[in-house]
Amino acid sequence: MSSMLIIALDFPTAKQALEFIEPLSPNDCILKVGLQLYVASGPEFVKTLVAAGYKVFLDLKFHDIPNTVAGACQSAADLGVWMINVxxxxxxVxxxxxxxxLSTYDKPPLLIAVTVLTSMNQIQLEATGVSGEPEHQxxxxxxxxxxxxxxGVVCSAQEAEMLRAEHKDEFLLITPGIRPTGSDQGDQQRIMTPEAAKAVGVNYIVVGRPITQAKQPLSVIQSINLSLK
Structure with a gap:
């Protein structure tokens, strides 16, 4: 079984990201490239990760008029990434x-959608004009x-149990805001441990700073993978 662990490469430069993954193997994890790193390093960096054998989740959260989003999805698919999101x-529409x-590709990337950002709580959501608790949205x-x-969708692990009860197992649940026991919460509002996330039906967990800022990242990765077996 491949790893459920997606590591958020939240680095400002490709050089720092490549230094971080140098001791890693594609068997250890999936790599997520977000806005900061993509804007700094561009598609060539993504191609480098794909060429090295990594599954890459291109986390750019496309949100635009339909034609623009369609073109962006095709451009992402052409990079050979494993998953993209909108x-x-x-x-x-x-x-x-x-x-x-993506329907014309022989092996298209997985296409998932962001529901409510895990940094959002009820107060912040209501400020955007959406009433009620985040789980309702x-x-x-x-x-x-x-x-x-x-x-599938990106959601908080705290909503995963509700969603798994309503959707088939094939409908993927990808959860950021995952924090191993003892980790700093950071700017995440709705968090859960890796083990608890798996128990409620999550397919893939996203972990960033608890790994990338650890003194021994590989040790943390191995510990998380072991806890998910």
Missing amino acids: HASGGP MLDAAANA VKRLAALTANHGLS
């Missing part, structure tokens, strides 16, 4: 455009995502 709040854009957006044929 914002579910972009709406049904945008979701369809993204899915259709997550539920609505996950249903929208599933109805339009995407592979």
Whole structure:
């Protein structure tokens, strides 16, 4: 079984990211490239990771008019990445455009949608005009995502049990905000340990700073992988 662990490469430069992964193996983890690193290093860096044998989650959270998102999804697929994401709040036409854009590929990347960012709590969500608790909005957006044929959603592990009860096992749940026991919470509001996340039906966990800022990152990775067996 491949690792459930996705490491967020939240580094400002490709040089720092490559130094970090130098002692790692594609068997240890999946790598996530987000906005900061992608803007700094571009598609060539992503191609380098793919060429090294890593599964890459290109986490750019596309949210734009349907035609623009469709083109962005195709450009991402051309890089050979394993997974890409869009914002579910972009709406049904945008979701369809993204899915259709990948339908011509023999081996398209997984396409998932972001529900509610794990840094958002109820107060912040209401400030955007969405009333109610975050889990209610997550539920609505996950249903929208599933109805339009995407592979799964990004959600908080605290909503995973609810979503797993409502969606088939094939519908992927990818959860950031994962913190091994004893880790600093940082700016995440809705967090959970790796073991607890797996227990409620999460397919992949995303961990960043507790690994990338650790004194012995490989040791933390191995400990997390062991806890998920």
